[in-house]
Amino acid sequence: MSEGRGEPVITVVGLGPGDASLLTVGAHAKLSAADTVWVRTLRHPTLEQLSLGEKARSLDYLYNSLPSVEEVYRSIAQTLIHSAQEKAGTEVVYAVPGSPGTGERSVAILREMARVAGVELQVLPGVSALEAAFVELGVDPLAHGMQTVDAPELAHLLDARPGVVTQFLNPTLPLLVSGIWQHGLASSVKLFLMSIYPADWQVQLVRAGLGETPVGVLLEDLDRGARVDHLTTLYVPPVALDEPGPHFYQLTHITARLRGPGGCPWDREQTHASLTRYILEEAYETVEAIEKGDPAALEEELGDLLLQVSLQSEVANVESDFDIGDVVRGLTAKLVRRHPHVFGQVRAETASEVLANWQDIKRGEKAERGEKDTSALDGVPAALPALARAQSISSRAAKTGFDWRDVEEVWQKVREEIAEVEEAKPQDRLEELGDLLFVLVNWARFNKLEAEEALRLATLKFERRFRELEHRARASGRDIRQLTAGELDDIWNEVKESGVSLQPSVSG
Numbered sequence: 001m002s003e004g005r006g007e008p009v010i011t012v013v014g015l016g017p018g019d020a021s022l023l024t025v026g027a028h029a030k031l032s033a034a035d036t037v038w039v040r041t042l043r044h045p046t047l048e049q050l051s052l053g054e055k056a057r058s059l060d061y062l063y064n065s066l067p068s069v070e071e072v073y074r075s076i077a078q079t080l081i082h083s084a085q086e087k088a089g090t091e092v093v094y095a096v097p098g099s100p101g102t103g104e105r106s107v108a109i110l111r112e113m114a115r116v117a118g119v120e121l122q123v124l125p126g127v128s129a130l131e132a133a134f135v136e137l138g139v140d141p142l143a144h145g146m147q148t149v150d151a152p153e154l155a156h157l158l159d160a161r162p163g164v165v166t167q168f169l170n171p172t173l174p175l176l177v178s179g180i181w182q183h184g185l186a187s188s189v190k191l192f193l194m195s196i197y198p199a200d201w202q203v204q205l206v207r208a209g210l211g212e213t214p215v216g217v218l219l220e221d222l223d224r225g226a227r228v229d230h231l232t233t234l235y236v237p238p239v240a241l242d243e244p245g246p247h248f249y250q251l252t253h254i255t256a257r258l259r260g261p262g263g264c265p266w267d268r269e270q271t272h273a274s275l276t277r278y279i280l281e282e283a284y285e286t287v288e289a290i291e292k293g294d295p296a297a298l299e300e301e302l303g304d305l306l307l308q309v310s311l312q313s314e315v316a317n318v319e320s321d322f323d324i325g326d327v328v329r330g331l332t333a334k335l336v337r338r339h340p341h342v343f344g345q346v347r348a349e350t351a352s353e354v355l356a357n358w359q360d361i362k363r364g365e366k367a368e369r370g371e372k373d374t375s376a377l378d379g380v381p382a383a384l385p386a387l388a389r390a391q392s393i394s395s396r397a398a399k400t401g402f403d404w405r406d407v408e409e410v411w412q413k414v415r416e417e418i419a420e421v422e423e424a425k426p427q428d429r430l431e432e433l434g435d436l437l438f439v440l441v442n443w444a445r446f447n448k449l450e451a452e453e454a455l456r457l458a459t460l461k462f463e464r465r466f467r468e469l470e471h472r473a474r475a476s477g478r479d480i481r482q483l484t485a486g487e488l489d490d491i492w493n494e495v496k497e498s499g500v501s502l503q504p505s506v507s508g
Contacts, residue, residue: 008084008119010092012107014099014126015039017208018231020049022127027095030124034093038080040106043230044097045210069152073106077113084119097230099128103150103178130176132208133233144174144238151179151234154192170247171196171239181230187223193236194219196246204235252324255310259318272315279308280383291460337361359399376400388452390441398445407446413439468495 013030016022023031023046031037035055039047042058059079062072084092100107100123107123114121130148134141147169154177169175177193180186193201199220205227206214214235217226222234239245241253258267282305289297313324338361341348348354376399380392397403404410417436424432444451469491473480483491 008081008088008092008117009090009122010080010084010094010110010114010119011122011124012094012096012100012110013124014101014128015044015046015095015097016127017098017129017132018045018210020046022046022132023050024124024126026124027126030091030093031095034091037093037095038083039095040076041097041230045231047095070105073109074113076106077110080110081113081117081119085117097129098178099126099131101125102128102130103148105150105152129178129208129231129233133176133206133235136206136208136214137204137235139174139235141174147173147175149175149177151177151181151185151189154189169196170249171243171245172241172247172249172253174238175236177234177236179230180228180232180234183223183228186226186228189234190219190222193222197236197239201236201239203237206233206235207231208233251306251310252314255307255314256317259311259314267311270311270315272312275308275311275315279305279312282308287456291456337365385452387437387441387455388450390438391445391451394438394442395445404442404446407443410439410443410446414443465492465495468498 011030013027014024015027016024031050031052036057037052037055038057038059041060041063042056043060047056059076062075063069066072066075080092080094094110096104096107098104111121111123113119133139134146139146149169177189180189197219199218201219202216203219203222204214204216206212207229208231210231215227219236222228241250242257243250258264259270260268282301286298286301286305289301309327310324313322313327317323336343338358339354340346340361341354341357346357348357376396377393380389380396382389384392404413414436417432417439421429421432421436441451444454469488470480472491472495473483480488
């Protein structure tokens with residue numbers, strides 16, 4: 001006992017995985033000497049074997065009186081602190097299943113509250129259900145790596161942030177899920193894991209420390225009659241590194257294998273330069289999928305685009321320049337650094353304020369690297385499509401104050417350029433046409449339109465109308481080349497009147 005100082009003291013001990021023989025000597029001594037032992041739950045075999053009798057005070061009643069497990073744990077912590085403060089100078093003993101340091105949320109909350117309340121907290125290490133499970137499964141977590149997670153945490157993540165489930169776990173590492181104490185949790189865990197593992201993946205249910213043999217079950221059957229209770233731990237074996245799956249590591253491993261010894265001859269021959277065309281192609285195909293409003297196509301094209309990032313990074317890795325981890329690290333650092341209104345104390349209420357901050361931060365970064373801004377136009381890629389590059393260049397120039405006063409002045413310039421195109425000599429027409437296009441881009445900018453997008457949509461509209469014209473010509477038994485100019489005009493006007501513009505084309 002810790003007596004004589006008059007200070008409130010709470011000591012937390014672990015009851016082990018379920019057999020009193022696995023109780024530590026220190027925990028046994030505390031439990032034996034205490035006048036009162038607060039227990040998170042009486043549903044534990046070790047307590048039955050110890051026969052603590054009336055000195056065991058259960059906190060089970062809180063589970064039925066509060067709406068969430070988190071509130072239960074906070075109420076437990078408050079109860080213990082209040083008890084310690086009332087009995088200052090007498091040690092309060094709190095017993096939890098397994099080990100206090102492994103998957104015990106109530107202890108984590110108790111640490112925070114005890115610090116604020118000025119209560120001394122002692123936590124004795126114990127044997128957790130995970131350690132017993134390692135032994136029964138014959139798995140060495142240090143040899144093969146291991147992921148561990150508490151079932152309620154998975155359920156909470158699935159409810160709160162369903163979009164992150166495929167990034168939360170690495171399926172190429174073994175996994176232990178503790179705390180599957182009822183079938184509702186088993187169902188949530190199953191839904192979570194089936195977004196990562198095959199439905200027919202063989203998993204094992206372990207009631208560690210009780211001398212029971214682990215039970216094999218298919219993942220899809222986890223909540224269909226399999227025995228789960230407060231002593232159940234789920235073991236999920238790893239998938240092969242080459243197995244298709246949602247984790248980023250699987251992509252980088254497969255990419256490295258394609259480029260490695262015994263890999264694909266084509267992939268092994270590629271360089272940064274040779275892959276350039278594919279980056280552009282995949283980017284354009286991704287844009288096309290977006291414009292079509294086709295989620296399935298967009299999913300596939302984003303994958304193809306991501307492959308180009310992975311391939312370029314693997315080429316650099318082989319040449320010892322950088323690897324995919326450096327790419328991700330640099331990107332995440334840049335995102336945090338350039339969004340101080342999200343990750344820092346800077347305020348930005350509008351998109352324009354965000355862009356202004358962004359430009360200021362970029363200038364600061366260049367100054368730190370010792371780079372001098374030689375032009376406001378620096379940094380616009382030469383490989384951009386011509387209209388997009390023209391708009392970016394003109395936008396940057398405008399930010400320095402070099403711009404027309406209003407949109408009417410721009411439109412007057414458009415008229416002037418049209419006249420110059422009409423009057424141009426053959427050798428000057430290309431230049432004059434370029435001037436006209438550039439001014440039209442500026443008119444688009446003044447009207448907050450994207451010239452590149454406008455031309456892409458116009459081309460798409462023309463393409464789909466022309467395909468419909470071809471279709472109608474064939475339906476009449478004639479080839480489009482056999483039609484007169486008048487007939488072509490008539491069908492074209494019919495197509496326009498029918499509303500064919502951005503709808504999916506007949507020919508696909």
